[in-house]
Structures are given as structure tokens and as C-alpha cells.
Amino acid sequence: MTDQAIRVEHLVKKFDGFTAVNDISFNVSAGEIFAFLGPNGAGKSTTIKMLTTLLRPTSGQIRINGFDPTREQNKVRQSFGIVFQDPSLDDELTAHENMEFHGMLYRVPSQLRKSRIKELLDIVELWDRRNHLVKTFSGGMKRRLEIARGLLHHPSIFFLDEPTLGLDPQTRNQLWNYILNLNKTKQITVFFTTHYMEEAERMAQRIAIIDHGKIIAHGTATELKVQTHTSSLEEAFLSLTGRAIREEEASGLDKMRLRRQMWRRH
Amino acid sequence: MLAIYVLWLRQLKRYVRSRSRIIGSLGQPILFLVALGFGLGPVFRRAGNGNYIDFLAPGVIAQGILFTAIFSGIELVWDRQFGFLKETLVAPVSRMSIMIGRTLGGATIATMQGMVVFLLTLVIGFRPYSLAHLPLFIVLMFLISLFFTAVGTTIASLLEDFQGFQLIMNFLVMPLFFLSGALFPLSGLSPVLTLITQINPLAYGVDGLRGALIHSSHFGIGLDIAVLAGLSVIMLTVGSYFFSRIEV
Ligand SMILES: Nc1ncnc2c1ncn2[C@@H]1O[C@H](COP(=O)(O)OP(=O)(O)OP(=O)(O)O)[C@@H](O)[C@H]1O
Numbered sequence: 337m338t339d340q341a342i343r344v345e346h347l348v349k350k351f352d353g354f355t356a357v358n359d360i361s362f363n364v365s366a367g368e369i370f371a372f373l374g375p376n377g378a379g380k381s382t383t384i385k386m387l388t389t390l391l392r393p394t395s396g397q398i399r400i401n402g403f404d405p406t407r408e409q410n411k412v413r414q415s416f417g418i419v420f421q422d423p424s425l426d427d428e429l430t431a432h433e434n435m436e437f438h439g440m441l442y443r444v445p446s447q448l449r450k451s452r453i454k455e456l457l458d459i460v461e462l463w464d465r466r467n468h469l470v471k472t473f474s475g476g477m478k479r480r481l482e483i484a485r486g487l488l489h490h491p492s493i494f495f496l497d498e499p500t501l502g503l504d505p506q507t508r509n510q511l512w513n514y515i516l517n518l519n520k521t522k523q524i525t526v527f528f529t530t531h532y533m534e535e536a537e538r539m540a541q542r543i544a545i546i547d548h549g550k551i552i553a554h555g556t557a558t559e560l561k562v563q564t565h566t567s568s569l570e571e572a573f574l575s576l577t578g579r580a581i582r583e584e585e586a587s588g589l590d591k592m593r594l595r596r597q598m599w600r601r602h
Numbered sequence: 603m604l605a606i607y608v609l610w611l612r613q614l615k616r617y618v619r620s621r622s623r624i625i626g627s628l629g630q631p632i633l634f635l636v637a638l639g640f641g642l643g644p645v646f647r648r649a650g651n652g653n654y655i656d657f658l659a660p661g662v663i664a665q666g667i668l669f670t671a672i673f674s675g676i677e678l679v680w681d682r683q684f685g686f687l688k689e690t691l692v693a694p695v696s697r698m699s700i701m702i703g704r705t706l707g708g709a710t711i712a713t714m715q716g717m718v719v720f721l722l723t724l725v726i727g728f729r730p731y732s733l734a735h736l737p738l739f740i741v742l743m744f745l746i747s748l749f750f751t752a753v754g755t756t757i758a759s760l761l762e763d764f765q766g767f768q769l770i771m772n773f774l775v776m777p778l779f780f781l782s783g784a785l786f787p788l789s790g791l792s793p794v795l796t797l798i799t800q801i802n803p804l805a806y807g808v809d810g811l812r813g814a815l816i817h818s819s820h821f822g823i824g825l826d827i828a829v830l831a832g833l834s835v836i837m838l839t840v841g842s843y844f845f846s847r848i849e850v
């Protein structure tokens with residue numbers, strides 16, 4: 337075992353000539369909470385997909401707990417849990433069935449599966465709703481269920497791609513309490529992406545600011561402020577990128593997501 | 603193995619729960635049986651071809667299977683757009699087992715749907731000549747299901763979204779059905795139509811079902827089974843290849 341949970345060197349991803357991730361390098365120590373902060377289209381999700389075996393890098397090196405996601409896929413997959421940016425639950429199944437199937441896919445023995453499902457659904461306060469179909473859940477409940485599901489096989493690294501996007505402040509706080517608590521009690525390494533400044537500042541021990549596929553700065557929130565001679569992360573970001581993190585108008589991607597959600601309800 | 607079972611079970615649970623889908627999908631078979639069965643029945647009989655309902659029933663069962671199988675294969679597009687596919691792709695299981703589990707699940711529900719349509723045809727007046735071939739009938743239904751679910755999955759692996767869906771219905775599924783001999787006998791057709799039915803996989807399915815239920819088969823049940831089994835193996839291989847290349 338190494339104490340670097342994630343090691344990335346000169347990682348590049350090109351889509352038909354368009355460079356989405358452009359030569360990034362960073363490390364995340366075991367037990368650390370690490371934030372990827374960046375605007376829409378910065379390359380956050382693309383990076384997560386490469387770290388989690390869903391996309392092959394165009395070039396560069398990745399090590400997840402010492403394993404290479406392009407060659408030792410199953411070892412890597414066993415070692416992380418993930419909450420995707422877009423929901424990935426089966427709506428036609430109950431909360432409990434979603435958990436149960438996840439546990440089976442990850443070969444968690446049935447006795448252990450049972451007790452962990454109970455424990456996790458209790459933590460995210462969904463035990464009482466376990467036999468309800470997921471399609472009857474609110475956005476916040478679905479997120480909570482995804483978090484519980486992602487932790488069922490006791491991963492050592494937890495990836496969260498914009499975990500609080502679109503949730504109200506109260507639900508956001510509640511979610512972070514679960515995550516911080518898990519980080520403390522189980523020493524889980526947390527890698528999350530966000531475009532909320534205050535979320536990065538409050539939750540992460542270290543932050544990497546990514547824009548147009550490049551990491552333009554990284555360090556603790558304090559270091560970033562000192563580096564840029566600014567007094568808030570907001571200003572630091574502005575000074576590094578020359579613009580605010582998110583234009584008020586919804587981006588094309590956000591509109592697409594909204595359309596999907598409407599489709600889904602059709 | 604466990605992964606195959608999980609994905610199979612998931613399809614099954616979804617099917618059993620979608621009661622409105624099951625009932626809704628009985629509309630077309632009823633329409634065909636009533637409109638064609640009773641409408642064209644007298645003409646069919648006068649032409650010396652016997653009872654049209656008995657002739658039609660296996661064709662309508664095959665149609666129910668075809669639609670359910672293609673749909674459950676295409677459901678992959680849905681899972682890809684709305685995320686559940688990603689949950690399976692990051693799990694420590696092979697793509698091959700995901701593909702096989704999904705396809706077996708789809709094939710199982712298509713077979714169940716075929717059984718439901720079969721029961722419906724009994725209600726409407728279909729009388730199989732004997733039930734001795736019931737196991738054979740089920741095997742044939744499963745082979746048709748397997749092949750067309752694999753076709754649906756393969757197509758879905760190549761589609762990004764639902765844009766192409768209407769195209770597939772109009773230019774693949776409908777022609778497969780109407781040119782399969784589900785509605786008319788295969789003997790005495792024009793050379794062009796004969797050729798078309800000979801290269802239509804569903805024709806072997808319909809023919810096999812007819813062989814099992816009313817003991818009249820044009821190609822011979824042995825050939826029907828061989829063709830369907832061979833095509834299923836080919837399609838599963840092709841499908842697995844395309845499925846393994848999906849990126850999300
Ligand atoms: N499969 C793909 N094919 C082509 N381009 C892609 C693909 N996936 C992502 N991109 C492009 O790569 C860039 C980075 O996308 P990515 O999803 O990583 O951004 P992000 O930082 O996660 O943004 P957001 O905050 O909107 O989620 C975008 O310009 C996007 O359009």
C-alpha cells in the first residue's frame with residue numbers, strides 16, 4: 337500500500353482533436369479531502385471518468401491505490417465508490433433493491449450486505465423508505481441513496497462529481513455532514529468536484545482549480561489566497577482565470593441535463 | 603456469474619412491475635387476431651387453407667416476442683442516457699457478463715410476453731392441435747427472444763440517443779414482422795417474396811412456432827431451431843463486441 341491514494345501524471349484526454357483534459361498532474365493523499373474546482377466544461381467529469389475506468393486517457397499515467405485503471409480495472413473498481421454527476425439509480429427498483437444489487441455486483445457476502453445496508457440507509461435516513469420505488473424520491477433523497485450505495489462495498493476512495501448540484505442549502509449541509517463524518521471515522525479519501533467556492537473552501541483540505549482542461553493553481557484555500565494576494569477564494573479564482581466561475585445563464589450542458597430530466601418524467 | 607444473475611433479475615423485476623406495459627402491449631395482438639382473424643378468416647377458409655385463427659396465432663405470438671425483445675434490448679439506450687448503465691460499468695465485473703445478463707433478462711421477459719400472448723390467443727379461440735410440443739414451443743420462443751434481444755442490444759450499443767428509434771421501428775421491426783409469413787402462408791409466394799422470407803430470421807421463428815402448435819412447418823422445425831440458435835450465437839458475439847466499446 338502507498339499513502340498516495342491518487343497519483344496523476346501528465347494526464348491528457350482528447351475527443352476528436354478537442355482537448356478536454358490538458359496535461360494535468362496532481363496527488364491526493366490517503367484520508368485527504370480534495371476538491372476539483374472549476375466552471376462548466378473545465379474537464380472535471382472527464383477527469384473523474386478516467387480515474388474510475390470509464391474512459392481511457394489519451395496519454396499520461398494514473399494510479400489509484402497504486403493500481404492502473406487501464407490495466408488493473410477490477411482492482412481499481414473494487415477500491416473506489418462513486419456518485420456520478422447525473423443520477424445513476426434504477427428508478428423502477430426500490431431503495432433496498434438498488435443497494436442489494438450493488439452489494440451483489442461487488443460480491444459483498446450476504447450477511448455483511450444485510451447489516452451494511454441497514455447501517456448505511458440509517459445514516460442517510462432512508463431506512464423507513466427502503467421499500468419505496470426510487471422514482472417516488474426527491475432529488476435530495478436520490479443523492480443520499482447514491483451516497484449510501486457508493487459506500488456499501490467499503491471503498492477506500494470516494495469520488496463525488498458535483499454531489500450537491502441543484503440541492504437546497506439544508507440538504508447540502510446534511511450531505512456534507514455524512515461525508516465528513518465518514519472521512520473521519522473510516523479514513524476514506526474523498527475526491528469531489530464542485531463549482532461552489534464556499535463548498536471547496538469549507539470542505540476540502542486541498543483544492544485544485546481547473547479551467548479549460550488545465551490545473552491553473554492548487555493548494556489549500558489559504559495558499560491560493562496568498563498566492564493571488566486576495567482575501568477570498570472568489571477573488572482568487574477571478575484573478576487566476578480572469579472571470580467569475582459561472583455565468584448566470586445556464587450553459588448548454590445544464591440545459592441538456594434539464595431536458596433529460598423532463599424527458600424522464602415524460 | 604453473480605453479475606449475470608443480478609442483471610437478469612433486474613430486468614425481470616422491472617417487467618413484472620410494469621403492469622401497464624404488459625397490458626398495453628396486448629393491444630396489437632388483440633387487434634390482429636380480431637381484425638385479421640375474423641375479418642380474413644372466411645376468405646382464408648374458402649381458399650382451402652383451413653382455420654385462419656389457428657394459422658395466425660403463432661404469428662401473433664411471434665410478433666409479441668419480437669416487439670418485447672427489441673424493446674428490452676433498446677432499453678440500453680435509456681440506461682445509458684439516464685445513468686444506470688454507468689453504475690454497472692464501474693462495478694468490478696466484465697463487460698461480457700453485463701451484456702449477457704442484460705440479454706438473458708430481456709430474452710426471459712420476451713418469452714414470458716410470448717406466453718401471455720399465447721394465453722390470450724386461447725381465450726380468443728385458438729386451439730393448438732396438441733400440447734405435447736409445449737416444451738419445444740417454449741424453447742422456440744426463447745430462441746426467438748434471445749436473438750432479437752441481442753439485435754436490440756447491438757443496435758442500442760451503436761445509438762447515442764432515441765433519434766434513430768423511429769427509423770428502426772419503421773425500417774426494421776415492421777418489415778421483419780410483415781414479411782415473416784406471420785400473416786400469410788410461405789408456400790406459393792412470388793420468387794422475390796420467397797427470397798425475402800428465406801432471409802428473414804423471424805420467418806424461421808414463426809415457422810417453428812407453427813410447427814410446434816399446429817404441426818405445420820414450411821422449413822422444418824430442425825432447420826428453424828438451427829437457424830435461430832446459430833444466429834443468436836452470432837448476434838451475441840457481435841453485440842458483446844459493440845457493447846464493450848461503449849463509452850459514457
Ligand atoms: N464524449 C465526449 N465527446 C466530446 N466532447 C466531450 C465528451 N465528453 C466531454 N466533452 C467535452 O469536454 C469538455 C469537458 O467536459 P466535462 O464534462 O469534463 O466538464 P465538467 O468540468 O465536468 O463540466 P460541468 O461542470 O458542466 O459538469 C467539455 O467541453 C465537453 O463538451
Ligand SMILES: [Mg+2]
Nearest residue numbers: 380381382421
Ligand atoms: Mg461535470
